Amino acid sequence: MKIILPVAGKGTRLRPHTFSKPKSLVRVAGKTVLQHVLDGLKPLKAEEYIFIVDENGHIIEKYVEERYPELKAYYVEQKEQLGPAHAVSLASEHISEGDDLLIVFNDTLFVTDLSRIPFLCEGLDGLIYSKEVEDPKRFGVNVVKNGIITEMVEKPDTFVSNLAQVGMYYLKDGLLFMKYLKQSIESGLRTKGEFYLPAAFELMIKDGYKFGAPEIEEWLDCGKPDTLLKTNRYLLERAPSNHKCIEGCVIIPPVSIHPRAEVSHAVIGPYVSVAEDCRISDCIIKDSVISAGAVLQNVILEDSIIGDSAELYGQSQRLNIGDNSILDFTPYRK
DSSP states (O other): OEEEEEOOOOOGGGTTGGGSSOGGGOEETTEEHHHHHHHHHGGGOOSEEEEEEOTTHHHHHHHHHHHOTTOOEEEEEOOSOOOHHHHHHTTGGGOOTTOOEEEEOTTEEEEOOGGGHHHHTTTSSEEEEEEEOSOGGGSEEEEEETTEEEEEEESOSSOSOOEEEEEEEEESOHHHHHHHHHHHHHTTOEETTEEOHHHHHHHHHHTTOOEEOOBOSEEEEOSSHHHHHHHHHHHHHHSOOOOOOOTTOEEOSSEEEOTTOEEESOEEOSSEEEOTTOEEESOEEEEEEEOTTOEEESOEEEEEEEOTTOEEESSOBOOEEOTTOEEEOSOOOO
8 A cells, every 4th residue: 555645735824824834743642643644554564654744845745754754755846836636646657557545634534444444445446534524615515425525526516515524535557547647637627726635536427437425533623723622632632641740740641741842840731742852840731732842931831832942931811822832921120
């Protein structure tokens, strides 16, 4: 199996955190989003990983090389932002005859058993992982009859189905899919100005290929501050405790505190993740994500996201501040 990971999105909804790093390196529940994805894919023992990156691809490449040196990885730059299908098509030079293929978009995290792929795909040509949603207008959706997808619609203006595509696709014949993807792009099959994967899948369905739409257990959004915090809560509730007792502190689980973080005279939790090299003192923090190298002194925080190497002193707030920021609310004294 080969795995394609498109990570070229700008993450505008997560600014200011994505001004200085790719959105896949934003942290949640003690890990980056990309780390959650890669750890979830490990059991598949994929032959190759193909990352579709933008001009900041060197940041992704360095991150993967440092933390996953065992991965055989390639990096392909998407120089024009022409949509998800265009991004995936750039991996075609790395797909060969006989390759099966898994495509995973990492805007969101998934909870599902990927080891069941062979069973779920019996008698089918691929799988379009799905989840029922309340507002299907925001997504590509599958119309299913007798367990087989009969139609796919990208961001429908009128209701056709509430079974949304979650951004994970399995193809038994990866090379065949790349040919259909190329055909859909060359035919100019755009939706709202961009190329989307359903156009290629619809061409295949018309030619008799069959796809299933297995539902995942959970679909965790990391694309906006409020949903990132919600995902942080969900993951912390289900993760094994990874913090130790800290003298002079009150720790209210669930929390994730990196061993290299320095925490003193603080109340931490519930639902707080603290990354490496943070320094926190005289604080009360709950329901927040504190990123690497942040310095917090004498603050009360709730529902907050603090970026890498940000510094915050002095006062109770609700904040969403980006990397390398310095906020000092200490009263001015001559």
